[in-house]
Amino acid sequence: MDYEIFNLGDVTLQSGVTFPNAFLAYKTYGTLNEKKDNVIIYPTAFGDQHVQNEWLIGDGVALDTQRYFIIVPNLLGNGLSSSPSNTPPPFDRANFPQVTIYDNVTFQHRLVTEKFGIQKIALVVGWSMGGIQAFQWGASYPDMVERIAPIAGMAKTWPHTSVVLSGVIAPLMAASRFDASKRDHLTSADLRAVGRVYAGWGLSQAFYREELYRGIGYDSLADFVAGFWEEAFMKMDPHNVLAMLWTGQFADISVNPLYNGNFDKALQSITARACIMPGSTDLFCTAADNEYEAQRMPNAVFCPVDSIWGHFAGRGMNNVDNQYIEDSLRQLLAYSVDE
Template identity: 50%
Template sequence: MAIDYEVYELGNVQLQSGEILPDAKLAYATYGTLNAQKDNVIIFPTHYTGTHRSNAVLIGSGRALDPDRYFIIVPNLFGNGLSSSPSNILASNTLATNIPDGAAFPHVTLYDNIQCQFRLITEQFGIERIALVLGWSMGAQQAYHWAALYPDRVERIFPYCGSAKTSVHNRVFLEGVKAALTADATWQNGRYTEPPTAGLKAFGRVYAGWAYSQAFYREGLYRELGFETVEALLKWWEDDHLSWDANDLLAMLWTWQHGDISNNSLYKGDFALALRSIRAKAIVMPSATDLYFPPEDNAIEVAHMPSAELRIMQSIWGHCAGGPGYNAADTTLIEATIAELLA
């Protein structure tokens, strides 16, 4: 595939953990032109197992995310295989066979991601104000982080199907898919010499039970995705995860599990204070049937946010209600909400 993104060289980055991410690289794509006032900026971070190509589905002339009007930056999450990730970085203790030791990839938090994205927009583009940060799932988590860490710079946020802090139940769900992957004998504690195929397939198959709602399956909506049977859908989930490096999946999963806008020196674990500090106008939009980012968690968050509104998507697509272009009705609602926020 042709390279359709830029890379910002960050040098050696000291992470929250105290570890160093050596020769760090932030992959990103831009759409549109930065205006003279540098006030037409939208940041649209990527989600779990997503890249800028996934987000590009919602970007286009005449749409809410219109590159003829806005300068849209899509930064790729560390661990997604384009930005620095286990699969593309040679760790300091490279194996004698010169196989990258992805198991030694340092733990990267969402805070670390946002600090590096901040460097990109300020050092590369000289941007001081951000009109909107939006995202789905882990992208939503990053939108929350942007608003809490830079409350004087972010004007609006639209986190959908995500949270400001990963819940205990969400972490447990992720432990389940992680266990399915790492049970593969080929896994070898992350120092595999060939992909742990059985583990990757199991990861995808288990995940499919969480991505959609019970009603999605009961009403056979998988047929709208082109699958005649549930088994065909599960096979697609297997194949989709075979395209991912196992250590990349687990690096992003660790980041997700430890998501918390208050886990930093600014808020020192005071989650309510972090939420109260968000000045951005916000529409927070969970899916009514999301099995791991439920609306109840967002309701607690919005109650502390001074300029936030909770709107629940009445969708039976579960977490995937927010997936870029996954179904027409939910996508239409998401785009209308973006347009409303930017109006």
């Protein structure tokens, strides 16, 4: 096991449900300095675990393990932290409670403060749903977070994005005949169709038109859809997928007691220096939505990743995109928050 467990005990979720024996799986990289001020939080995205974040972590990489102490907390529902697949009855599988982004960040805050005694965070960075968590960190703990860098992640799930996620969920609902009592019978094989639906959203039209999948080892479009998208989803647990999709579909940094649904106020309260990095061709976490958010944040710069890799411009798969993200993060980390 290459990660650690932080036991949260019995927690009350934002929904009001008491969830017993909850836990966060996390991994750390680098060394916490004496001042405890070299901390970077790097939450995971939908479907990802800490391993998928490691392309951006290491000696000499933007998240430099010689300089920073990086904590990667795993999203609840991802199979490592408390999830439908590892929770005993009565909250197992289809009975797993609804967990929000706000819940995730609240629990991550407990990890950071209770386990490590950290009071200042130099940066929160994340891709996709990890980016939403970066926004939430900035809104929930503005006095603690000095910088945020959401990559292809938004401060809330905008209406079109919600429609897209509904479309991703629909094959699993259809497989259970839209009958909640039959949802426990879902298997990983039912995720094949989910992968095909997501294939049309994860990458741009230009990516497919220019057949960039050939550069990552696929000889044809059919091979890519089957070998990349279907296989990726079929490795997951369907109940974990549904839990994470619910978390993503109902994400909104303002839907909590701090802001009572006032989205603009939540954005204005993020005082951290922010580098907002949407993919320029992202089809469902759009640059336009991020631009709206950046304009309402007092210390944000809008830095789109000019790429035809769509949403996956932030996934660490394309060297040009990776270099842009690394350069942007280095510049952000070099920025003195006291200026």
